[in-house]
Amino acid sequence: MRNPVVKPPYRVPLVAEINATKGWSGLTACSTFSGAGGNSLGLKIAGFDVRYASEFVPAAQDTYRANHPGTFLDDRDIRLVQPEDILKAANLRPGELDLLDGSPPCKSFSTSGKRDKGWGAVSHYCVAPDTRVLLSDMTWAAAGNIREGAQVVAFDEAPINGASRKFKPATVTGVDRVWLSSKRIELSDGTVVVCSDQHRWLTQRGARQEMWVPTAKLKVGDHLRTIGTPWEKDYSYEAGWLSGLFDGEGSVCAHGPESPQNRARNVQVAQLPGPVLDRAMAAMTKLGIQFGYHPNKQSGVVNLVVAGGMGARLRALGILRPTRLLPKAALMWDGVTIKAAEEVRIVSITAVGEVELVAFSTTAKTFIAEGLLSHNSDGIYQRTDDLFFEYVRLLGGLRPKVFIAENVTGLVKGSAVGYFKEVIMAMQKHGYRVKAGLLNGAWCGVPQARERILYLGVREDLGVDPSFPAPLPYHYTVEDAWQGLTVTEAEVAECVHLKPGHFLHTAWHMTMPGDNFIPAAQRMKGRASYFDYRRLGRHLPAPTIKATPGGLYHPDVPRSCAIPELRRLSGLPDDFQLLGTYEQRWERCGRLVPPPMYAHLAAHVRDRILKVKS
Structure with a gap:
């Protein structure tokens, strides 16, 4: 009979306790892209002496210094840091460092080095990284996760020949990060968006024509254009059944004059009266898809036509994602006047101070943010796709016994996978056995289900394969x-x-x-x-x-x-x-990375890889 698992009470040692006992294992560590110091606390809990840290963002620097007074903090852009600088600060020689830690941001994830004017000017039209942007395939992606070359739904920046602006496709030309004074805008439909004071929105005031208004000049009561709140694919049984019905009996069509803006655009499904039609109507009602009932007097066939305007049609395609119809989705928006978008009223505007934002630009100079018609960022973008390789450069010069590089799970999804593989190969060329894995904070003693991708590398001469710790037999709530x-x-x-x-x-x-x-x-x-x-x-x-x-x-x-x-x-x-x-x-x-999560990993490195007894 197995002994029952005993879950100890949840407690993280105080900062004062951690700093008083750092380095008890005799192991050394250096940290890059250190943020507020969550990784460093985890390393100290596991017995490492963190002798050097590097962080460029001022707000994060202040927090790090307040909690790690005994650690040397380098506030320069990482590109200016040489391995010799780190070794001097840590009082070590090449190959003596036990562990190199870092969370180097890759393209579209970077938080380092954005405010150095020597690296180029960055526009002030920026949104929060988790702001959802509408892609041309009818999915929504966080602005911070989108890469250059992605296709998005956009619209004319200005009226053409006196006509109304129209929706059109666009390509993402730049994604970068900055820290700027920002506002939190709440709309009457519940939408909330955080953006810079200078970010511009297409705004309607009274009977006047729409105009671009910066956030700092918006007022409660102003109206913004929206296509509706973002959606996600519905994975319910009813949605799957309805998607199949639309694939078999549905259509996406634009009828009428040749001029795109004058065409009648419909998403519809046809069916004879009977149990299938009844079920289709019940499913659409359950999924919140409004529809019109249009019987054909001659054939008896009933067309269920998605009602509610352009936004409702896009949402229906987006949540059902019928394979045959989805490629035709552009018929519902490309060339359509923005008058098809609804108006939503601003109910509150709150200053949130200086926060991290994404400077996002497209070929149309516009995009759709949280459903709202938004201007993009203009300007020269600092290169950020080299930052992971800057970490690899330092790795080669320091020659630590073990390294850990951490990032968000988006690094192994979609188009970022190629970048992920390039980084692994670059690490291996420096003589390391490298393994990547996913850790969840809830497996590691944290009352938060936070997931992170970890690169773990062990120097070849140690003769030990990299490995990750087993999850704890309990979780904290x-x-x-x-x-x-x-x-x-x-x-x-x-x-x-x-x-x-x-x-x-x-x-x-x-x-x-x-x-x-x-x-x-x-x-x-x-x-x-x-x-x-x-x-x-x-x-x-x-x-x-x-x-x-x-x-x-x-x-x-x-x-x-x-x-x-x-x-x-x-x-x-x-x-x-x-x-x-x-x-x-x-x-x-x-x-930040939760310290107990990083301590769980660092203790595994200490005991199983570096083989130091705790």
Whole structure:
């Protein structure tokens, strides 16, 4: 009979305790792209002496210094750092360093080196990295995950020959990151977007023609153009059945005059009256797809035509994704006047301080952001696709026994896979056995299901293959993390509180703890949306904490988490200093790797690879 698993109480040592016992194993480490220092704390917990750190972003530098006073922090752009600089600061020779740590950002993920004017000017028209952008295949992708060459839905920057602007395809020409003063805009349909003060939106004021208005000059009551809130493919049984019916009996068509803007555009499915037609109508109703019932008097065939305008037709194609019809989706928007987009009213504008943003540009100088008609960024982009190889350059000069390089899971998805393989080959050329793997914070003692891709490399002369630790036999929940935690009234007051009568307040009450807001949105708005909005469940680990407060709410009261609560969910010590506004402190938690997660990995390296007894 197996002994029952004993789960120890959740506790992360205090920063003071960690710093007092750092280096107890006799092992050394250096950190690059160090951020606020989550990796460094994890290394120290595992007994490593972190002698050097490198971070370019000022806000992250301040946080790192506050929590790692004994570590040398290099604030230069990583391109200016030489291996000799690191070895001198760490008082080591080539080959003596035990572990090199880093989270080098690849193209579209970078947070390093963007504010150095010597690397080129960057435009101020920027949105938050998790802002969803509409691609031409009717999917939505986070702005920070999109690469150059991607095809997006866009529209004319200015009216042509006095006619209304029209939708058209465009190609992404640049994706970069900057830190700028920003605003949080909330719209009457529940949409929330974070962008720079200078970011421009197509705005309607009264009877005047649409105009480009920077965020800093927007007012509550202004109207923006929208095609509706973003959608995702529906994987339910009913959606799959309906998708098959549209593939077999459906059509996407544009009828009428040759002029594209004058054509009648429809997404429809034909069927004779009977049980199949009845089921189709029931399924469309359940999925929030509005439709018109159009019988043909001669044939008796009934056409169910998607109703509600261009946005509703695109949403129907986007959530069903019928294989035969999807390639024809451009018929529903290419050449259509932007008058087909609805208007949505601004209900609040809130300053959020300086945050990390994506400078995003397209050939049309426009794109669709969270459903809203948006201008893109202009300017010269600093190259960022070399930063992972800058890490590899330092690796070759330092010759550490082991290295760990961490990044987001988007690095092994889609078009980024080729880049991922190039990095592995570059590491191997320096004489390392390299293995890549996925770690989830919930497997590693963190009350948060945060996933990260790790490169783990071991120098060939050690004769040891790289390996990853086994998951713990238990996981911590929100309830475990918050045991014994006290939150002051002042800390609660700075949270984002959902207002009675607002959609999000009602949706929170309709949502069971641990679930997302999708069912509530389907019931109240007639469509699946608010995919990233969730009410925490005390019985579960928290989902991935993102860089902005919107979307993750307390299980017991309709508000966001207070900073002490967030600190616990992020695997941070209770005395870990987070600096700046509420939004800036939240952002730091959303960016860093939880220390217990990194400590779990570092302890495995210590015991199984470097073979130092704990």
